[in-house]
Amino acid sequence: MTRGLECYDCGYTSDDQTESRCRCGESLWFSTDTNEFAWPTEAWTNGMWRYADVLPVSKPVGVTPGGTPLVRADRLDEYAGCRLSLKVEAQNPTGSFKDRGSAVGVRHATEIGRDWVGTVSHGNMALSTSAYAAAAGLECAVFVPAETPEQRLELIARHDPHIFRVEGDYGRLYEQTLALEAPITFVNSDTPLRVAGQKTVAYEICEQLAPSVPDAIVLPISSGGQASGVWTALRELEAAGLIDDLPRLYGVQAAACDPIATAYREGRESVTAVDAAETIAVSIANSDPPSGTRALAAARATDGAVVSVSDDATRKAMDRLATAVGLSVEPSSAVALAGVRKLSDAGELAADDEVVTILTGSGYKERYETDVESRTKTIDLEALEAELEGILEGSEGDVSRQTNDR
Amino acid sequence: MTRGLECYDCGYTSDDQTESRCRCGESLWFSTDTNEFAWPTEAWTNGMWRYADVLPVSKPVGVTPGGTPLVRADRLDEYAGCRLSLKVEAQNPTGSFKDRGSAVGVRHATEIGRDWVGTVSHGNMALSTSAYAAAAGLECAVFVPAETPEQRLELIARHDPHIFRVEGDYGRLYEQTLALEAPITFVNSDTPLRVAGQKTVAYEICEQLAPSVPDAIVLPISSGGQASGVWTALRELEAAGLIDDLPRLYGVQAAACDPIATAYREGRESVTAVDAAETIAVSIANSDPPSGTRALAAARATDGAVVSVSDDATRKAMDRLATAVGLSVEPSSAVALAGVRKLSDAGELAADDEVVTILTGSGYKERYETDVESRTKTIDLEALEAELEGILEGSEGDVSRQTNDR
Numbered sequence: 046m047t048r049g050l051e052c053y054d055c056g057y058t059s060d061d062q063t064e065s066r067c068r069c070g071e072s073l074w075f076s077t078d079t080n081e082f083a084w085p086t087e088a089w090t091n092g093m094w095r096y097a098d099v100l101p102v103s104k105p106v107g108v109t110p111g112g113t114p115l116v117r118a119d120r121l122d123e124y125a126g127c128r129l130s131l132k133v134e135a136q137n138p139t140g141s142f143k144d145r146g147s148a149v150g151v152r153h154a155t156e157i158g159r160d161w162v163g164t165v166s167h168g169n170m171a172l173s174t175s176a177y178a179a180a181a182g183l184e185c186a187v188f189v190p191a192e193t194p195e196q197r198l199e200l201i202a203r204h205d206p207h208i209f210r211v212e213g214d215y216g217r218l219y220e221q222t223l224a225l226e227a228p229i230t231f232v233n234s235d236t237p238l239r240v241a242g243q244k245t246v247a248y249e250i251c252e253q254l255a256p257s258v259p260d261a262i263v264l265p266i267s268s269g270g271q272a273s274g275v276w277t278a279l280r281e282l283e284a285a286g287l288i289d290d291l292p293r294l295y296g297v298q299a300a301a302c303d304p305i306a307t308a309y310r311e312g313r314e315s316v317t318a319v320d321a322a323e324t325i326a327v328s329i330a331n332s333d334p335p336s337g338t339r340a341l342a343a344a345r346a347t348d349g350a351v352v353s354v355s356d357d358a359t360r361k362a363m364d365r366l367a368t369a370v371g372l373s374v375e376p377s378s379a380v381a382l383a384g385v386r387k388l389s390d391a392g393e394l395a396a397d398d399e400v401v402t403i404l405t406g407s408g409y410k411e412r413y414e415t416d417v418e419s420r421t422k423t424i425d426l427e428a429l430e431a432e433l434e435g436i437l438e439g440s441e442g443d444v445s446r447q448t449n450d451r
Numbered sequence: 452m453t454r455g456l457e458c459y460d461c462g463y464t465s466d467d468q469t470e471s472r473c474r475c476g477e478s479l480w481f482s483t484d485t486n487e488f489a490w491p492t493e494a495w496t497n498g499m500w501r502y503a504d505v506l507p508v509s510k511p512v513g514v515t516p517g518g519t520p521l522v523r524a525d526r527l528d529e530y531a532g533c534r535l536s537l538k539v540e541a542q543n544p545t546g547s548f549k550d551r552g553s554a555v556g557v558r559h560a561t562e563i564g565r566d567w568v569g570t571v572s573h574g575n576m577a578l579s580t581s582a583y584a585a586a587a588g589l590e591c592a593v594f595v596p597a598e599t600p601e602q603r604l605e606l607i608a609r610h611d612p613h614i615f616r617v618e619g620d621y622g623r624l625y626e627q628t629l630a631l632e633a634p635i636t637f638v639n640s641d642t643p644l645r646v647a648g649q650k651t652v653a654y655e656i657c658e659q660l661a662p663s664v665p666d667a668i669v670l671p672i673s674s675g676g677q678a679s680g681v682w683t684a685l686r687e688l689e690a691a692g693l694i695d696d697l698p699r700l701y702g703v704q705a706a707a708c709d710p711i712a713t714a715y716r717e718g719r720e721s722v723t724a725v726d727a728a729e730t731i732a733v734s735i736a737n738s739d740p741p742s743g744t745r746a747l748a749a750a751r752a753t754d755g756a757v758v759s760v761s762d763d764a765t766r767k768a769m770d771r772l773a774t775a776v777g778l779s780v781e782p783s784s785a786v787a788l789a790g791v792r793k794l795s796d797a798g799e800l801a802a803d804d805e806v807v808t809i810l811t812g813s814g815y816k817e818r819y820e821t822d823v824e825s826r827t828k829t830i831d832l833e834a835l836e837a838e839l840e841g842i843l844e845g846s847e848g849d850v851s852r853q854t855n856d857r
Contacts, residue, residue: 089495090520090659107777108522108539114496114515120588133514136542138778140815161843176777182526186842191829200815202823203773207842213832221832227839253496367609371513371582372544409546409606410815417608423597426619426627433633436592436613437567 047101050237051076053277053339062101062153065223065236072270072336074277075101075241079285084252093145093245099281101241102152107180110137110144111245115253115401120369125382126389127398130259131366132250135374135407142246142271142405143173146239150232151177160184161229165219167193168328169406174232175204186229188222190215200410216318216333235270235336243274244281250401251282259292261394264403265380266296266305266351267329269316269336271405276343292401293349295393296340297384299326299377303353305337309344316341325356328377328406350393358383363408373408381405453507456643457482459683459745468507468559471629471642478676478742480683481507481647485691490658499551499651505687507647508558513586516543516550517651521659521807526775531788532795533804536665537772538656541780541813548652548677548811549579552645556638557583566590567635571625573599574734575812580638581610592635594628596621606816622724622739641676641742649680650687656807657688664694667800670809671786672702672711672757673735675722675742677811682749698807699755701799702746703790705730705783709759711743715750722747731762734783734812756799764789769814779814787811 049060052067053074067073077099085095093111097103113136118129134142151174154162163186164174171187178185185206189198198208211218222231232239251258266272275294282288298306302321308314316337324330334340344351354362362382366372381402388394424432455466458473459480473479483505491501499517503509519542524535540548557580560568569592570580577593584591591612595604604614617624628637638645657664672678681700688694704712708727714720722743730736740746750757760768768788772778787808794800830838 090518092520108537109520112496112518112520114498114518114544116514120586131514133544136544138520138539138542140546140813176773176779178777179774180526180777182775186839188835195823196818198823198827199818199821200779202821202826203770203779203814203819204777205774205826208823208827209838210827210829211832211835212829218832218835221835225836225839227836227843229839229843364609367582368585368611369588371584371586371610373582373606373609407546407815408609409813412602412605413609415605415608417601417604417614420608420611421604421614421616423616423618426617426624429594429617429624429627430631430633432615433592433631433635437633437635 046078046082046098047075048078049076050074053342062237072235072273072339073237074273075237077281079281082281082285084255084287093148093242096245096248100149101238102149102156104152106148106152106155107177108138110148111249113137113249115250116370118370121365124365125385125400127385127394127396127400129385130399130401131370131372132246132401132403133372134246134403134405139169139173139176140407140410141169141173142243142403143170144177145245146242147173147177147232149242150174150230150236150238151181151183153238154183154230155181159228159230161186163188163222163229163231165222165231165233167197170234171201175201175206178206179204188218219335234268235273240270240274240277243271244278246403247275247278248282251288255287257399258288258290259401260398261293261295261349261400262403263295263297263381263385263388263400265329265377265405266298266340267331267334269305269334269340272296272340272343273336276347291347294343294347295349295384295388296344296351297380298351298353299324299329299359299380300353300355302330302332304332304334305340306351306353308337308341309351325376326359326380328375329380350388352384352387354380354383354387358387362386372404374404375406375408375411378404378406452484452488452504453481454484455482456480459748468643478641478679478745479643480679481643483687485687488687488691490661490693499554499648502651502654506555507644508555508562510558512554512558512561513583514544516554517655519543519655521656522776524776527771530771531791531806533791533800533802533806535791536805536807537776537778538652538807538809539778540652540809540811545575545579545582546813546816547575547579548649548809549576550583551651552648553579553583553638555648556580556636556642556644557587557589559644560589560636561587565634565636567592569594569628569635569637571628571637571639573603576640577607581607581612584612585610594624625741640674641679646676646680646683649677650684652809653681653684654688657694661693663805664696665698665807666804667699667701667755667806668809669701669703669787669791669794669806671735671783671811672704672746673737674740675711675746678702678746678749679742682753697753700749700753701755701790701794702750702757703786704757704759705732705735705765705786706759706761708736708738710738710740711746712757712759714743714747715757731782732765732786734781735786756794758790758793760786760789760793764793768792778810780810781812781814781817784810784812
């Protein structure tokens, strides 16, 4: 039911599915007719492919992305200042939300007879694209910044892509790959094929909560591609009559690198590059986001906002997720929960608002500076019973975890 | 529909759900009446809790385990020597199959009013139990060998358990914790609560393939707890009339530490401890498996077998999964695929056999010795177009990945 590409901003349309950019400079996305769309009847074990009718490709490829849990996290309500649910995108095959877009992009490449796919990324997207290319039997070119640490490349290299460490302006590289006339499908983070795949997360959230509709969806923003996907999905579901109101869309960035939040704060209509500082949220540290203006438009059009949070707030949110929900996420995901708290404090979210936070990626793929020492004790096997008695007694009356304090 | 505990071997039954061991020495499991059981009608997004009717607990806790993909991996058929499907247990909340058992054990602990849970593990089970205890607001005691590397403890520590590095005989520690009279629920790897949770993977496999039934299920074996869970599930599904024949159960161990395979090979009825050597399959290197004899019985009763594979075969299987299916698994999971190949070569599996392999855990939680160098090239942004042309030309006629050679 996709009808070719269109520009959300100037209305340009195109039938050439290999385009990415509109003549006006904005990014294109797929236009999809959802007037006849109803919630699918197939099993959820088909994951995102349940929504094949609204995707530009029909057949699955690789391990099934999507069908991830939506968890009501009432233990975090007081911390979050609202009724919080978590969409756990870490439970995709390569541990992040990127698998949805990679699967669509790679399948499309095979459908038009391409032997190669490519991407510009040094993290989740590089890993995901490499894995899906491998599953489809395609060659994959991954362009990473020259300084990408070997440790991260090791994960990517397992899926046998061609890795190019590129010296030069990384922002320019992103656009340059899209302009290449080589027979290679680039599935960069805000390209139409990827956005089409990413949108399925919003389809799932709405179907999992149906007939309720969340008051707000809060997600991390980097390139703006994922926010664009969620926005287009909500518009499509509204056109299908499956949701009455669009949830408010809130984007969250790291304060050290927040071009979209800055534009929102300053009341501007378009996003421009910023000078970024270091942040622990490396996966979303995009100082010149290609779909930044579109993400900004999504937040404004839905009565949402774009905010940024400190690394300290992000660390605390990560810790809350790990110790109160049992979920380890990467800092670039935890920013979303830190953002929820900030938005509640600012009165943007109310205590009875139903809020869904998209946790984009697993924390288990990296090592963090966790305090292991204070949680660890070395004992002798012979002392086991005594040790155990000691801790059980020591914790009496103080045994319940303190998770509801703010 | 659970009716208390029973011993598969001597028939002893008990209503005391905190027991773990039979008087005969074998491990107990839950007896479950499945005569009235039918495939559930709820959505698959409820994961393993769809099978709450056959579990000893009713209410979910933590992030939903289960509902993992079952993927037909035809690109590996030639390598595997059969029609291969993969059950991707890496897509559970903490990246391994252990979440199923942890969720049941932790929920049970809350239901009987316990403030503490515990486990004896230095890997996936420790991580999983810590995460589910955190989600339930319980304190968690994790007993690890004194020499467990800090890097692995860091993942576990995120969920804020009490970690005890124990100096002494680790095998004895396992049994000693189960005999403790302290008010703490130990969810060790072959305890009845854990086995009850682990069995849901076999319910899912059979439901995902229904009305077909796989000819064989191949899985890694360590303590024997998971194999016990799969066996009891298949017996329950047969009693329910949902499968006619039991699939043959095959267990796979690492050759360096293969007490169950050794007992099978030698035609013995019970498993005894072996002197183990080093193996890359650290998660299954159990030289004295507490449910080894039960796992052996499962293989024999279903006309299966228990075999072991070399680390070299395991490395090759890992690489195949990563480069032909896009799945990175830990060595202790890859042994199962290496086992499939070995069983095919031995004539145990036929080319038209439908075989399901359980891939127990993600490979992304650890770093391996992947050859990054040969896959990586440093280039200048200005040279991008020329570089790309070079690789595209260089690969002409040779572009399809070689995945079907044996």
